[in-house]
Structures are given as C-alpha cells and as structure tokens.
Amino acid sequence: ENKNLVDENKELIKEVLKAYPEKSRKKREKHLNVHEENKSDCGVKSNIKSVPGVMTARGCAYAGSKGVVWGPIKDMIHISHGPVGCGYWSWSGRRNYYVGVTGINSFGTMHFTSDFQERDIVFGGDKKLVKLIEELDVLFPLNRGVSIQSECPIGLIGDDIEAVAKKTSKQIGKPVVPLRCEGFRGVSQSLGHHIANDAIRDWIFPEYDKLKKENRLDFEPSPYDVALIGDYNIGGDAWASRMLLEEMGLRVVAQWSGDGTLNELIQGPAAKLVLIHCYRSMNYICRSLEEQYGMPWMEFNFFGPTKIAASLREIAAKFDSKIQENAEKVIAKYTPVMNAVLDKYRPRLEGNTVMLYVGGLRPRHVVPAFEDLGIKVIGTGYEFAHNDDYKRTTHYIDNATIIYDDVTAYEFEEFVKAKKPDLIASGIKEKYVFQKMALPFRQMHSWDYSEPSDGVQMSDQIRFFGEGRKISLFLA
Numbered sequence: 001e002n003k004n005l006v007d008e009n010k011e012l013i014k015e016v017l018k019a020y021p022e023k024s025r026k027k028r029e030k031h032l033n034v035h036e037e038n039k040s041d042c043g044v045k046s047n048i049k050s051v052p053g054v055m056t057a058r059g060c061a062y063a064g065s066k067g068v069v070w071g072p073i074k075d076m077i078h079i080s081h082g083p084v085g086c087g088y089w090s091w092s093g094r095r096n097y098y099v100g101v102t103g104i105n106s107f108g109t110m111h112f113t114s115d116f117q118e119r120d121i122v123f124g125g126d127k128k129l130v131k132l133i134e135e136l137d138v139l140f141p142l143n144r145g146v147s148i149q150s151e152c153p154i155g156l157i158g159d160d161i162e163a164v165a166k167k168t169s170k171q172i173g174k175p176v177v178p179l180r181c182e183g184f185r186g187v188s189q190s191l192g193h194h195i196a197n198d199a200i201r202d203w204i205f206p207e208y209d210k211l212k213k214e215n216r217l218d219f220e221p222s223p224y225d226v227a228l229i230g231d232y233n234i235g236g237d238a239w240a241s242r243m244l245l246e247e248m249g250l251r252v253v254a255q256w257s258g259d260g261t262l263n264e265l266i267q268g269p270a271a272k273l274v275l276i277h278c279y280r281s282m283n284y285i286c287r288s289l290e291e292q293y294g295m296p297w298m299e300f301n302f303f304g305p306t307k308i309a310a311s312l313r314e315i316a317a318k319f320d321s322k323i324q325e326n327a328e329k330v331i332a333k334y335t336p337v338m339n340a341v342l343d344k345y346r347p348r349l350e351g352n353t354v355m356l357y358v359g360g361l362r363p364r365h366v367v368p369a370f371e372d373l374g375i376k377v378i379g380t381g382y383e384f385a386h387n388d389d390y391k392r393t394t395h396y397i398d399n400a401t402i403i404y405d406d407v408t409a410y411e412f413e414e415f416v417k418a419k420k421p422d423l424i425a426s427g428i429k430e431k432y433v434f435q436k437m438a439l440p441f442r443q444m445h446s447w448d449y450s451e452p453s454d455g456v457q458m459s460d461q462i463r464f465f466g467e468g469r470k471i472s473l474f475l476a
C-alpha cells in the first residue's frame with residue numbers, strides 16, 4: 001500500500017508541474033520529490049535561485065542577518081543601513097522576547113535606520129552613518145555596541161562601512177560591527193545567516209581573545225558551562241530550553257541570540273560545550289568555535305516531549321553521572337505533566353494529518369512533536385534549507401512524505417487540495433490562502449503570537465513542552 005502511495009504522490013507532483021512552461025517545469029521538478037524509505041536524502045535540489053515569475057516565500061540576506069541572527073542581541077543597537085522601508089517593514093514581525101528596559105538598556109523592539117535619501121545614494125552614506133552612530137551613543141548611552149546591517153544600496157554604491165565601524169568603535173569605545181548582508185546577495189535569507197555568523201567570528205571573537213590575553217575576561221569557569229546557540233526566543237522558547245538545562249545542573253553562559261547580550265556573544269568561546277538548536281542559521285559559528293577554540297558542539301531538539309527527553313539524555317551523556325542522574329530526575333518530574341496533556345489531546349488528534357512548510361529547521365524539528373500528538377506529517381519542505389538539512393530530514397519522516405523545496409504558492413495550494421490534510425502548519429504568507437479554503441492553520445514561525453510572555457510566569461508545563469506544547473494548545 002505504501003508503494004502505491006509513493007507512486008500516487010509522484011503522479012501528483014507530475015500533474016502539478018504540468019501548469020508550468022517547459023523551462024520552469026524543468027527547474028521546479030528538481031525541487032519536488034516523494035521520500036522513499038531507507039533513502040539517506042530527500043532527493044531534492046536546494047539553496048538555488050527561485051524561478052522568476054513564481055511566488056516564493058523566501059526572504060533576503062538582510063533578513064537573515066538583521067532579522068534572525070543579530071536583531072535579538074538586545075543591548076546593542078542594530079542599524080538598518082539604507083532606505084527606511086527594509087527596516088520598517090521587516091521588524092516586529094518576527095518576535096524576539098527579551099527582558100530589559102526598552103530604550104534604556106535594551107533595544108529589541110526599536111527600529112534604527114539611516115533612512116537613505118537620493119543624496120546619500122549619489123554622494124555616499126558613510127558620513128551620515130558616522131553621525132548616526134555618534135548621536136545614538138549620546139541618546140542611548142547604555143547601549144553596549146552597534147551593528148551596521150547593510151541594505152541593498154550600500155553594496156551597490158561602494159560605501160566603506162568597515163572603515164566607519166573601525167573609526168566609530170574607537171570614538172564610542174564599544175564594538176561596532178559592519179555586516180555586508182545586502183539583500184541581493186545569495187538566494188535567500190540563508191546567506192545572511194552565514195554572513196552574520198562570520199561577523200561574530202571576525203568582529204566579536206577578537207574581543208574575547210583580547211580580553212583573555214589581557215586577563216580581563218570577567219568569567220569564572222565551571223565544568224558545566226554550555227552555550228545555547230540557535231534559539232531566538234520567538235515565544236519564550238530559549239527561556240523554556242534554558243530552564244530545563246539549568247534544572248539538570250548545567251550553566252548556560254551564553255544565549256545566542258534570543259534574549260542575548262553582547263557580553264554573551266563575547267564569552268561564548270569560554271563555554272565547555274555548544275548546544276545548537278537551529279543548525280541551519282548557526283552551524284557556521286559552531287564550526288568556527290571548533291576550529292579556533294577546539295570547542296565541541298552538538299545538535300539537539302526540544303520540540304515535543306519525546307525529543308526533549310531524548311535530547312536531555314544525549315546532552316547529559318556529555319557530562320558526569322551527577323548531570324545524568326539530574327536529567328533523569330527532570331524527565332521523571334515532567335513526564336506526568338506531559339502525559340496529562342497527551343491524554344487530553346491525543347485521543348482527539350490521533351490519525352489526523354498535517355502538511356508543513358517553514359524556513360530552515362522547523363520543517364524537520366517539529367515532526368516528532370506532531371507525532372507525540374498522534375498527527376502524521378504527510379508533506380514537508382523548507383524555504384531555504386541546504387542539502388545537509390534534507391539529509392537530516394530523512395531521520396524524521398516516513399515513506400511517501402511529499403518533499404517540496406522553496407515551494408511556490410501554486411504548488412503548495414495544489415498539494416493541499418489533493419492531499420486534504422487536517423492541518424497546515426506554515427507562515428503568515430501562506431495562512432490566509434488556506435484559511436479561505438476553510439482549512440485549520442497554525443503559524444510555525446510566530447506560533448500565532450502565542451505563549452510565554454515572561455520567564456517567571458511560565459508554568460512547569462510550558463517549560464517541559466517548550467515549543468511542542470504550543471501545537472497542542474492550538475489544536476485544543
């Protein structure tokens with residue numbers, strides 16, 4: 001029967017592709033496939049330019065650098081450098097919860113832009129940028145540093161933001177980090193992640209090296225120091241993860257970058273182990289940490305109770321028996337809480353199906369959370385994953401799962417019409433199309449703006465279920 005389903009889904013892909021002109025069809029067919037059991041790859045091409053004329057949900061390099069990696073560092077000022085629109089329309093959509101006093105020592109929800117005008121394009125914007133950084137340091141003296149996030153024109157007109165960064169950094173006595181994350185670079189936000197990671201390596205690690213050399217690193221090491229990397233605290237997720245780690249006796253010395261600080265970026269290399277949640281957006285810096293500081297790193301998955309328990313054990317296995325015993329205690333403590341939720345929802349959800357489409361990690365990481373609830377994933381795909389993500393995805397999905405890379409609006413709609421899932425789990429750009437089709441929808445980027453607003457208020461239940469529980473709440 002499964003064999004039939006594979007053929008049926010392959011046939012569906014062929015049908016859907018028929019609507020395209022030949023050239024586009026040839027391009028798009030490489031991005032669509034049906035997963036077959038025991039294969040080590042999903043068999044789709046990825047990280048390739050979108051076909052002109054189709055609707056893609058992808059973002060740009062600027063989005064990946066400003067919006068994802070750097071934006072959440074709360075005590076720095078991140079300047080959207082260029083025309084006002086990029087910064088204005090891209091900020092506040094993706095949430096990054098943080099603790100702090102906005103406008104005083106934290107700047108997460110604020111928007112800073114150099115507001116380029118025609119004269120800046122013609123004569124260059126470096127002088128304006130210097131003035132802006134000087135003024136910002138007077139207006140917001142408690143900022144710990146600045147990042148310059150380039151929008152498209154900066155790279156086109158040949159401004160020297162590196163020189164501005166060096167000059168102003170001396171002037172204000174704080175790190176100023178230039179990012180060449182112009183939106184035209186690369187094919188999606190993915191290159192922006194990479195550029196943002198490289199800037200941490202090139203502009204932040206030297207700070208660590210310097211402080212260490214001069215014996216000024218204000219840091220007492222412990223054997224249990226971990227850096228929590230690749231969690232952006234969208235709905236308080238990094239807090240939920242951090243609490244579990246702390247409860248089992250680990251010390252989180254750096255949170256990159258959700259609710260993070262410049263100091264946590266600087267002291268990252270001092271940790272003993274890097275725990276990376278979002279591999280896609282921060283694997284680059286893990287490799288740098290490994291190469292430069294010999295630091296080991298491991299991936300984990302805190303979506304849904306099954307994966308949380310498994311990940312806690314895998315993390316504990318890197319430490320001594322005390323931590324391992326603690327991990328068991330943490331799991332034992334929260335298992336009844338977990339079971340109460342599963343007992344309530346699973347009977348109602350058992351046998352339902354879902355189709356996913358998200359960015360670069362969640363399309364695989366959330367699969368077990370759905371399975372915990374009895375929901376089967378029948379299709380999944382990424383906006384901007386690379387081949388290594390599609391390889392990892394095979395560990396999560398079943399035979400005959402439809403795989404769609406950088407799916408177009410038309411393709412996704414057609415797949416949904418044919419497969420009739422009980423739930424679509426994707427983003428705001430997809431949401432209303434499917435809601436108009438009277439299909440239940442769950443936002444997997446913003447979690448539909450739900451869940452913890454404050455670390456202290458979080459119940460034990462939310463801590464344990466972390467991100468996974470949010471799915472169950474929506475389906476209630």
Ligand code: ICS
Nearest residue numbers: 232278280281358359360361362445
């Ligand atoms: Fe990583 Mo939206 Fe993350 Fe992932 Fe990344 Fe983006 Fe968001 Fe999505 C992201 S960093 S913003 S887990 S927090 S760029 S939800 S890859 S697309 S799946």
